[in-house]
Amino acid sequence: MESPAAFILVGIPGLQSSYLWLAIFLSAMYTIALLGNSLIMTVICMDSTLQEPMYCFLCVLAAVDIVMASSVVPKMVRIFCSGDSSISFHACFTQMYFVHAATAVETGLLVAMAFDRYVAICKPLHYSRILTPKMMLGMCVAIIIRAIMSMTPLIWMLTHLPFCGSNVVPHSYCEHMAVAKLACADPMPSSLYSLICSSIIVGSDVAFITTSYVLILRAVCGLSLHAQWKALSTCSSQVGVMALFYLPGMSSVYVAWLGHDTVPLHIQVLLADLYLIIPPTLNPIIYGIRTKKIQERMWRLMLYMFFNLSSRRS
Structure with a gap:
């Protein structure tokens, strides 16, 4: 059977009257995400004192x-x-691949950052010996390989399903479950693979992160109150980022799998959309507020750019 040339994305079913406000809201959040994350990357890459x-x-x-x-x-x-x-057949699955791969990489990075805090607080004398540049590169490569190996079979299974009926996707992007339901064959194997794979990845990562922070709490219990506050404050931003990522993410997955008959469709779509835009928007704000070094460098960079632009105009 020939696959459709394109899919039609409905958007958010039932909220067509609010599309203009949703577009303004998403555009504002996307702008903040781009500026905030780009600013953090620029500050870290330009400042030699932030090469930790x-x-x-x-x-x-x-x-x-x-x-x-x-x-x-x-x-x-x-x-x-x-x-x-309208979105072409190949563009749809390319979008799906990048979304799933990016979320798999992000959860792996949160594990790496939790391990970094564990070594820094529990084994400070061995920090530079354990987290060498080679070790960091190996961790990043392993995280990316894990994402590729877990997501490639899913996309392969979906692209080989026959799509001979409707090409209307009741979603605002090519979400896996919404596209799989359009197939003329049973989508259960790919859906089950997605659920099991995401549960294993997130479950093991959350278990590792929880263990790291339990060990951190045990290590700081014997310290002075000031030392406890200093140690825990360095972890608070990461805990906030993890909560923003895992809570809506897993809620979206399990609502789409288990609650599709009880939760209204527009709530399911909104939950999936916000899961992909809220963490990228708030992560740089959280780190900018909670991490003093980044906050100082960001202000310096913005002031430098402002005065440099003003001097050029004058």
Whole structure:
């Protein structure tokens, strides 16, 4: 059977009257995500004092956030503003691949950042010996390989399904479950693979992160109150980022799998959309507020750019 030349993305079913406000909201958040993450990457790359493992992982996280948001938000805004809802067959699955791969890479980076905090607080004397540049590069490569190996079979299974019926996707981007339901064959194997794979990846990562922070809490219990506060404050921004990523993400997955008959469709779509745009938007704000070094460098860079632009105009 020939696959359709293109899919039609509905947007958010039932909220067509609010498309203009949704487009403004998404555009504002996407702009903040691009500027904030780009600023963090620029600050870390330009400042030699920020070449520590934690900031290097944060720089990669900012790049992944840009990829994740850019994979879906521009197309969403076009749907909400102009009604341009068509997306080609190959572009649809390319978008799906980047979305799933970016989320798999991001959860791996959160594990790496939790391991960094564990070594920094529990084994400070061995920090530079354990987290060498070679070790950091190996961790990043392993995270990317894991994402590729886990997502490639899913996309392969989906692209080999016969799509002989409707090509209308009741979603604002090519979400896996929404596209799989359009197949003329049973999509259960790919859907089950997606659920099991995401549960294993997120479950093992959350278990590792939880263990790291339990060990950190045990290590700081014997310290003075000031030392406890200093140690825990360095972890608070990461905990906030993890909560923003895991809670809506897993809620979206399990609602789409288990609650599709009870949760209204527009709530499911909104939850999936916000999961992809809220973390990239708020991550740089959280790190900019909670990390003093980054906050200081960001202000310096912005002031330098402002005065340099003013001097050129004058």
